[in-house]
Amino acid sequence: MYAWPASEVPALPGQGRDLRIHDTATEGLVTLDPGPVARIYVCGITPYDATHMGHAATYNAFDLVQRVWLDTKRQVHYVQNVTDVDDPLLERAQRDDIDWVALAEKETALFREDMTALRMLPPRHYIGAVEAIPGIVPLVERLRDAGAAYELDGDIYFSVESDPNFGKVSNLDAAAMRVLSAERGGDPERPGKKNPLDPMLWMAARAGEPSWDGGSLGQGRPGWHIECVAIALDHLGMTFDVQGGGSDLAFPHHEMGASHAQVLTGEFPMAKAYVHAGMVGLHGEKMSKSKGNLVFVSRLRRDGVDPAAIRLTLLAHHYRADWEWTDQVLQDAVDRLGRWRAAVSRPDGPDAEALVEEIRAALANDLDAPAALAAVDRWVTRQDTEGGTDIGAPGVVSRAVDALLGVAL
Template identity: 60%
Template sequence: MRAWSVPSVPSLPVRGPEVAVHDTASGRLVTTSPDGPARLYVCGITPYDATHMGHAATYVGFDLLVRAWRNAGHDVTYVQNVTDVDDPLLERATKVGIDWVALAERETQLFRDDMEALRVLPPAAYVGAVESIPLVVALIQRLEAAGAVYRVDDDLYFSVTADPAFGGVSGWDRDQMLEIFGQRGGDPERPGKRDPLDCLLWRAERPGEPAWESPFGPGRPGWHIECSAIALEHLGSAFDVQGGGSDLVFPHHEMSASEVQVADPSHPFARAYTHAGMVAYDGEKMSKSRGNLVFVSQLRRSDIDPMAIRFVLLGHHYRSDWEWTDDLLWQAAETLEQWRKALWLGAGAPADAVVAQVLAAVADDLDAPTALASVQAWVDATLGTDGLADTSDPTAGQAVRDVIDAALGLSI
């Protein structure tokens, strides 16, 4: 599956610091230490509706990580999946009377368009669940060989007790897991399971549903095994960062990690697990089930500058939970106009300090709000908002323009 086009990103004359991110599993900040290219896996969309601000916040957040690694001098291997066959997609297709393949292709293209508009750097491998079915089958066979697979009727399940480290990603106790599992795609009440927390690996063919041939009989992959197989194939074990929204900590990232760790017990799935916060609207987390969504594509069609959308997202630390409002968007548009005015001058306040501050902030757990504040201080000094303009650096405008593009993804 193809990704989207690569935006032009300026090269900087200075190198940024090594990058530290918050690791959910340990609960602390860890400095990444890539062995070769930095390796990142971010869980992608299930393409049954348009990209909303919760999605956009996650992918812009991890775009900061890719940029920070590159500015620190690392090559980056970034992998993202598309769950292009799953229950929500099939249910939506039936409800609206459209072929599920056509729906997935349409919404995936809309996602690509949104990511291009927001200047998110594309993954090196953008992999659909359907095209990864041979990888899923091979991984299930490895899990079978490890004694971690059993049948319930014609479905295959993964035994979570096969992984001694199960629970290490979320840090949750069993009661917490059981409370949430059923709300996030699990089936703890299904008769015949050895453990209520065991997760589906292979769903046997049901009437009216798509299915693919396999050694286990016709069917399709479970959710977690899809990401396990794709990450293992394209990144290997012990890759640098597993990323996604905080709602994926359990069960998705917990299960994906355990499946790979049983197949390859000599290595952890990932070295760090990093999670973006949730975006609310009208007082509740944005979700398709609630219908309280603000779509990137709708704003773009309303002639909203995509950089204003990105600016709003950058104004909140990627790990924070926050609420979208229209006022934030209008404030962002006004601020960008002020920044453009300062940058168009060419000369400005000395740029070396703000360049270093922006790179340091983004390398420090992707702290975009602090980086924005540093640029705003430079803009204020350049325009003389206190009555005393500083244009002593004749090349400052270009230097600041380059760092906010290379580090923050803002093209101004």
């Protein structure tokens, strides 16, 4: 599977700062100090609907992580998956009377278009669950043969009790985990499981559903969590720098994935930091496909909204915050974009070297994009009220906003 084209990231003078970011596992800020190549895995879409603002907010957060690292002169090894076979996808395809493969391809293509328009930097490896199956099967077999997995009516389940570090990602108690498992794709009430929280590794073939040769596992398809583990271990190895996604992935997805990887390798932790973005709401509820309360990036683009304004809307909210999408927050971003573009279109302006450092400092401090935007606003206000004589300043501001915030002025 291929990703989308990369927009050019302008080089800035000086050196960026190491990123200090909130780690869900330790429940505090950690300073990341990757080697020459920073490694990040971000969980991708299940392509049964278009990219909504909740998706966009998540990928914007981890795009900022990449930009901070690039500004420190590091390379970035970014991996993202596509869950191109899963129950929600199959259910939507059946509802709409469309081939599930065609649906997945159509929505993945639209996602690529949205990411390109929003200037999100692409992953080096963009891997679908289906193409990862040859690597998933031997991992499930290894877990089963090691006694960390068991069969139940042909399905293979992972035993969470096989990992002494289970629970250290989300820090939830068993009761809370059980509730979230039921809400987020698990089956804690299924009879015969050793532990209600045990997640499925391999689903035996069901009538009328796609399946693949699983060797000694039989015909079937992979569970959700093992998909990301196989892709991450193959391309990044253990103890990579950041595991990212929305806050609803901390449990069960990242918790279970970490346990799978830790049992498979005998190493801990899977990732140095587990970083989670907040949820975007609409009309008082979390924006989600199941509720149907979605604002789509593609629809906004078709309505003529500048993708840079969409991105500024996202940047106006701290990545960990839950927030509400409204027409007003978009209009505020449209207005801000207009002010910024007018300010950098002039032949000169106030010195901008300090502004670059302000943006760097804000982003290095747990991706504080609102503080970075406020710093640019202050420079724009000075440009409007005082002007300046530095003929290079508008260009410096434009390049810094592009490189660090991903907004083309």
